[in-house]
Amino acid sequence: MNFTSNISEKIRSITFEKNIIHIGEVKKFDGNIIYADPFPAPIGSLCLIKDCDQNEIISEVIGFDENYNMLAVLGQNPNLIIGCKVKLIDDGKNINVDENILGRVTDAFGEPLDDEPLPYMKDNWPLVGKVMNPLKRKPVTKPLDVGIKVINSLLTIGQGQRIGIVAGSGVGKSILIKMMSQFTTADVVVIGLIGERAREVGVMVQSLFNDENKSKITVVAVPADRSPLMRVRGANRATAIAEYFRSKNKNVLLIMDSLTRIAHAKREIGLSLGEQPTSKGYPPSVISMIPNLIERTGNSDTSEGSITAFYTVLADADDHNDPVVDTSRAILDGHILLSRNNAQMGMYPAVDITNSVSRVMNDIINPEHLDVASKFRAHVSSYIENKDLIMMGGYVQGKDKILDEAILMWPKIIDFIAQKEDEKIDYNECLSRLLKLYNE
Secondary structure, three states, X not given: OHHHHHHHHHHHHHHHHHOOOOEEEEEEEOOOEEEEOOOOOOOOOEEEEEOOOOOEEEEEEEEEOOOOEEEEEOOOOOOOOOOOEEEEEEOOOEEEEOHHHOOXXXXXXXXXXXXXXXXXXXXXXXXOOOOOOHHHOOOOOOEOOOOOHHHHHHOOOEOOXXXXXXXXXXXXXXXXXXXXXXXXXXXXXEEEEEOOOHHHHHHHHHHHOOOOOHHHEEEEEEOOOOOHHHHHHHHHHHHHHHHHHHHOOOEEEEEEEOHHHHHHHHHHHHHHOOOOOOHHHOOHHHHHHHHHHHOOOEEOOOOOOEEEEEEXXXXXXXXXXXXXXXXXXXXXXXXXXXXXXXXXXXXXXOEOHHHOEEXXXXXXXXXXXXXXXXXXXXXXXXXXXXXXXXHOOOOOOOOOHHHHHHHHHHHHHHHHHOXXXXXXXXXXXXXXXXXXXXXX
């Protein structure tokens, strides 16, 4: 009887502890970090602060100092003074999600941006995902149709593959991801627009949500003027939504635009916390965040679903050795490089075929497809390398068999690569056209 009484008492005490509302006060604010009383709150917890104007400011616990909880404001321009009340409102661990999220545009907190109320969502999923056993992950065995000729045929993407789109500004990155979102055969499309210009977010959303695609697309949008914590949270939220649908045996296409701006946001947070900068000012937390985010995607270890993920990576000044480019390229299963030279020549999509690679392509296509794709790449490579020589009339036909073939095939190659923005070409048609190109 005493044992039962003791257990009951413990249960009552635990319940009581959970109902405690932890409250503190702002002790100092340096413009970036709020220092508050050290009440119990794990990193990632959400707190509510009432400023001088009685506005309720959402903030997130990002670290601990010797005598303080360190919080970052998720809103803009708070009017704070010492003594403002800080209240813990959520541990920030889970998001609400179910099929009702499809066809909707939300922010980093799941609040609607499309002026319509969100219905109740019955399920939840961890914001930072669930750790998977790497030995139990299902292999990439099947191609995913993205509706783009040059990718389907020459850089074939597998269900569960993670690939980067590396590009400078103005070479057609946004058009490419819009085409993939509309043309793919994936069951669900999750798009994270992180750190983009607000105008571009609006244009992208309007072009994506037509009657045909609306039922399978959801967008998490956090524009560039939002706080760095909001941008990082938005990336985690988009990934968590994709993970949820994967657990429901869906084949998900996740497009994250852009990984670079997520890294920039994480850099701001890290430097505010006093981390030491390394290459190009990136602290170590950025380099660890990139693989943590990417490894959440891919095939599942428990369900039949998959997440095929595309991460856009901005190459500042076309520098393809940028730390973010370098780190992401090492962890991804391939990369699609967009060429400014191709864009200037009017070759859209402006994919640099010779410098792009899909690391799983050889494992998921048949030998005939592989043979023809290899010939195509060899011809493109040979022609590009010798283009200046050919233009000057310095090349004598007959000296190089592959180059001779490339010169003969070049008009057909250009025609094959080109694809209109509204032109959908499925995987089988892409393969058929490629085989026909070399069997005429």
